[in-house]
Amino acid sequence: MAATRTGYFTHPDCRRHDMGRGHPECPERLDAIEDRLIASGLGDALERREAPLASVDAVQRAHTESHVATLHELAREVADDPDGLRYIDPDTAMNPYSLSAALRAAGAAVAATDAVIGGELSNAFCAVRPPGHHACRARAMGFCMINSVAVAALHALDHHGLKRVAVVDFDVHHGNGTEDILAGDERVLMVGLFQHPFYPYTGTQPLAGNMVNIPVPAYTKGEPIRQAIVQSWLPRLEAFRPEMIFISAGFDAHREDDLGQLGLVEADYVWMTERIKEVADKYAKGRIVSSLEGGYNLSALGRSVEAHVRALADL
Numbered sequence: 001m002a003a004t005r006t007g008y009f010t011h012p013d014c015r016r017h018d019m020g021r022g023h024p025e026c027p028e029r030l031d032a033i034e035d036r037l038i039a040s041g042l043g044d045a046l047e048r049r050e051a052p053l054a055s056v057d058a059v060q061r062a063h064t065e066s067h068v069a070t071l072h073e074l075a076r077e078v079a080d081d082p083d084g085l086r087y088i089d090p091d092t093a094m095n096p097y098s099l100s101a102a103l104r105a106a107g108a109a110v111a112a113t114d115a116v117i118g119g120e121l122s123n124a125f126c127a128v129r130p131p132g133h134h135a136c137r138a139r140a141m142g143f144c145m146i147n148s149v150a151v152a153a154l155h156a157l158d159h160h161g162l163k164r165v166a167v168v169d170f171d172v173h174h175g176n177g178t179e180d181i182l183a184g185d186e187r188v189l190m191v192g193l194f195q196h197p198f199y200p201y202t203g204t205q206p207l208a209g210n211m212v213n214i215p216v217p218a219y220t221k222g223e224p225i226r227q228a229i230v231q232s233w234l235p236r237l238e239a240f241r242p243e244m245i246f247i248s249a250g251f252d253a254h255r256e257d258d259l260g261q262l263g264l265v266e267a268d269y270v271w272m273t274e275r276i277k278e279v280a281d282k283y284a285k286g287r288i289v290s291s292l293e294g295g296y297n298l299s300a301l302g303r304s305v306e307a308h309v310r311a312l313a314d315l
Helices: 028-042 065-079 096-119 148-158 176-182 222-239 266-283 298-312
Strands: 006-010 047-049 088-089 092-094 121-128 166-172 187-194 211-216 247-249 286-294
Touching: 006 096, 006 166, 006 298, 028 298, 047 088, 047 096, 047 148, 065 088, 065 092, 065 096, 088 222, 092 096, 096 121, 096 286, 121 298, 148 166, 148 176, 148 247, 166 222, 166 266, 176 187, 187 222, 211 222, 222 266, 266 286, 266 298, 286 298
Parallel strands: 006 047, 006 121, 121 286, 166 187, 166 247, 187 211, 247 286
Antiparallel strands: 088 092
16 A cells, blocks of 8 residues: 655654854754644644664765765864864854754655655655755855755666656755755756845855746745746746755745745745645656755744644645
8 A cells, every 4th residue: 555644754863063142043943843743733643753874875976985984084073072162154063963863854754755756655854954055066154054855866866776866855945055066967956045145145046957946035925926936936846856856945935034035925935836746746656755954943944844844734
């Protein structure tokens, strides 16, 4: 019998990564999601699985050997200093648990990919941190160390032998790292939505023809974004006929999130998820793996993830 359950991948290590008091990318983000799933009853409908550590081989499909070595060296430096931090860039720091958290985040996406392709799950959401979509092939930045979605997409292609996968990135920030890693790989179509001009100040000129970006100005609300998706993303996804879809699911485009200035609400995330599911059901046997990226207003984050996962699970 075909799998009908939505998987929910997470790990306690993802909560132990902490970049200091007042940092918006905080452990409480995962608490807000868990609390919302419990309060709504949705958590009981999901198949919970513990995220493994991603292997070096899996990570190095997306990242250079030197980048991985740098992360391990910083982890060693901070290992004996439980209260210490090592800064990678002004926004991104490692504590003694950060590398494990990043490896669990990537491992969640890989394990979810295995379970969905193997037919154990119909689709999956990874409640993990740190996020990943700013992590470039050879550089960590923007709260991100390892690009979980890129790692998982390349795992689906190189390990499982899929021919075409799509990456859908909805976040208030451009997924520059994912674009850096996947641009020019004709096995991948990446479609993205983000506020512009805004950090990381990229994306208006796609790096290759397999990138479809929708930069929108501050204060754009849901309806024009939906129209742009219908006009831009959906025809390209239909023409590409992906065998699996990966979602970089950022919820910082919510109107209540102070890290951006877009105007999306929960209904918009449901609408986007439903459109993605329609493509997946048509071409990819319904196979979707979604991984948490941004979202920093805790209440809005919890509500938005609930809406997204409820749509994934058809509940």
